[in-house]
Amino acid sequence: MRGLLSALRGLTAPGHRPAARKALIAGSRCGFCGTPAYSKTQPRFGLLFDIDGVLVRGKKPIPAARKSFRKLVDSQGRFVVPVVFVTNAGNCLRQTKADQLTDILGVPITQDQVIMSHSPLRMFKKFHEKCVLVSGQGPVLEIAETLGFKNVVSIDMLRETFPLMDMVDHNRRPKLPFSPVRNLPTIEAVILFGEPIRWETNLQLIIDVLLTNGDLNSPHSSQTPHLPLLACNMDLMWMAEAQSPRFGHGTFLVCLENIYQKITGQELKYEALMGKPSELTYHYAEYLIRSQALQRQWGLPITSLYAIGDNLMTDVYGANLYSRQLEEGVARKNSKAVAKMAAATGAPAALPQEEEGVWESELALPSVTSCKSVLVCTGVYDPKSRRRVTETVFHGHRDFRFEAALVDPHHLVQDVGEAVDLIFEQEKFVPQ
C-alpha cells in the first residue's frame, strides 16, 4: 500500500536515509551527499490565482500579469512555487483554459493547474448514470462527458423535441403544422454549468423541466421537492473589457430563482452549488498545491495559501471562509469529502493512485494552516464603492450569508504584480 505519507517519505532524494529526514529541514544539507536538499528558497506556500479581473479582462491580458509570472518561474520555465488557477468559468475544458493561460502569461500551464467551477461534479457519481439536462455555453455535452455523465440532454435537444415550448422569440416560433414530438428520456436532474445565451429559452425550459418532473409531455404542477438542481459558478458579475462589471452566471441564477419563486410560491433549492466561494473548491485547490510540491520534491510542508482575486463575494469570501475553517479545524473534518473528490477527479499522474481511505487519512494530515485573501483592483472590485457595497449590498449568492468579516481581504493591492511581490515579502521568499 502506497499512500501520500509514503510519497512524502519518497521525496527525500534516493539514497537519503529516513533517519536523516529531520536534519533536512530549513536549509540544512544532506548528511550523506552534502547537497542542499531544502533551502530557504523552497516555498512553504502556494498561490491560487483567479483569472478574470486578475490576469485578463475579457481577452486582454492585464499588464502586470506577464511580468509577475516571469517571477514565478525559473530559467527552465518551471514554477518556483505551487500555483493553481481557480476559475469560476465553466464553459470550456480544463485543457482549453490551460492553453489560453499559457498564451496569455507566456509560461507553460498544464491542465492539472486548473480548477474549473464544474470540477467537483466528478464526485457526484450518483448522477453520472442518470439523464441530466445541462445548461451553459460552449461544449457542454463534451464537458459533461469528461466529468463522467453518460446520459446527457442539452437545451437545444429539448427545444428540437418540444418546439412549442420556446415561444418568446417570435421569429423562432415553429411554423404550423409542426413535426410530432420525438421521444427523450425523462430528465432526472438539471446541471447548470454557466450562463447560457438566449436566457429566455433556458429559463423557460429549465422551469418547464422542474414543473413537469422532467417530462415535458406532462402538464405543469409544482413538484415538491423538485428535481435535483446542481449549479456551478455563482458569480453575480465579472470584469471584462468594459469599465463596469458584466453579468455572470449568478445573475442568471437570480432570474431562475425568482421566476421559480414567482410561479410556484416556493423556493428553488440546489442539490449543490459549486465554484468559489464553496469550500470544496478550496479543499481541492489545496490538494493540487500540495500535489505540485510533492511532484517537485519540495519536502517542506506547505503551510500557507494565498488566494489572489478581484471579487469580494467569491475570491475574498471563499478564501476567508476556508481560512476560518482551517483555523477552526473544520476543514480537516471534511477531509473525507476531499478524499472522495481527489479520487473521483483523478490524481495527477506523478502521484500514486490510492484506495480512498488512504487519501483520506493522508489529506487529513495537518499542513496548510491559513488561506489569505489578496484583493486586486484590476477587476470587478471598485475601491470607491467598497464601503457601500460591503455594508449594504450583498453580491454573493442567495444561499450564502453576508458577514462583513468574510468580505474583508487580508491584503489589498493594485494588481497581480503587487500581489506577488507582497506575498514573496511576507514569506521572505527568494526564488533561486
Added chain:
Amino acid sequence: MRGLLSALRGLTAPGHRPAARKALIAGSRCGFCGTPAYSKTQPRFGLLFDIDGVLVRGKKPIPAARKSFRKLVDSQGRFVVPVVFVTNAGNCLRQTKADQLTDILGVPITQDQVIMSHSPLRMFKKFHEKCVLVSGQGPVLEIAETLGFKNVVSIDMLRETFPLMDMVDHNRRPKLPFSPVRNLPTIEAVILFGEPIRWETNLQLIIDVLLTNGDLNSPHSSQTPHLPLLACNMDLMWMAEAQSPRFGHGTFLVCLENIYQKITGQELKYEALMGKPSELTYHYAEYLIRSQALQRQWGLPITSLYAIGDNLMTDVYGANLYSRQLEEGVARKNSKAVAKMAAATGAPAALPQEEEGVWESELALPSVTSCKSVLVCTGVYDPKSRRRVTETVFHGHRDFRFEAALVDPHHLVQDVGEAVDLIFEQEKFVPQ
C-alpha cells in the same frame, strides 16, 4: 363648442326633437316618425375580449371563436354590440393586430377596436421629446414613433455603439481591436414594450442605463431615483399552443426587478405600468365602447361591460378592480385622466375632436355602472389548480396587491362561445 353631450343629443335621428328624448327609452317609437328608434335589441352592454387564450392560442384560433363572432355581427358584418379587443400584446401596431383578428375571426375588425398595452403611452407627452430607450420585439421604433416619441434609441443601437457591454454570448463578443465608441444622446427614460429576445442583452443594457443615468460612457453607480421606467404588459405568462403557459413580459420584469435589487440593494421603481390590469386600460376600453355605440347611433346608454379573458391576474383582476371602482364612484373621479388619454390617443374619426375640458365633463357622466369578469378555460387558467393558485401564489405584478376577491370571476365558462351565450342571456339580448 361640440362635446360628447351634444354628440349624444345628435344621436336621435335627424328631426327628432329633444323634447321627445325621454319617450325614446326602452323600445318606444319616435313620436314624430313612428320608427323604432330604440328597441330591446339595442345593446346596453359592451364586450371586452382578451385575445390570447380566448380567441387564439399562439397562431391557432380557438374553435369556438369564429362561431361566437358570427353571433356578434349582423348580415352586413356590422357588430350588433360594441366590441373592443383589449390585449396586453405590445409588439405590433394596432392595425396589424386588427388585420390578424379579421383573418382569425372572419369578421372585419378595425384598429379603433384594438387596445394594445402600449396605447396609454400617448398620454405621457412629457417623455415624447426626451431620448428614450425602447425594449421589446417587433417594430419597436415604428411603434414608439406612432405613439408620439421623437427621440428613440433601441437596444440594438446601444449594442452597436457600446460593443463591450453585451458580453454574455461568447460568439457575439467583439473581436479586438473594436471600433471606437460612437456618440449617442444621453438616455432620459426607458420604455419596456414587451418581452424581448436575448434577455441577457436587454437585461444587461437596461441595468447599465439605469446605473449610469443614461450614459454608458460613465461608470456604474446607484442613481436615486433612477431614470424613469415605463412598462407595458405585466403578464407573467400567456397561453400559446403548448399545454403549459409560456413566459410573458411579466417574467422579464421579474428578472429585471430582481437583478436591479440584487445589484443595488434598492427596489426598481416604475414611473408607470400599463396594460391590464391597470385601471387606465379599462377606462379607455369603456371610452371606445361608448364611442362605438355613438357611431352606431344606439342612443341608450351602455351600462354594463363584460370582460372575457383567460388570465386571473390580468383579465379577472383588472375587470374586478375596475368594477369595484365603478361601484365606489372612484372611476368617475379619475375622469380627467381618461379625458387626457382620449385627447392624446385620438378619438375615433366619427367623433368630434374636442377641447380637453369638454371630454372630461362628458366622460364624467355616469353611464357604465358595472364591469363583469368572465373567465374562460381555453387559456392560461387551469381550473384544477385554481384553489392553490388563488390562495397561495400571486401571479400578478409585484406592485399589485393580492386580494382573493379580485381574482374571483363573476362568471366561469368553458370558452368564448359559452361566454357570449351567457352574456346575451344575462342581458336578455336578442340581436335583430
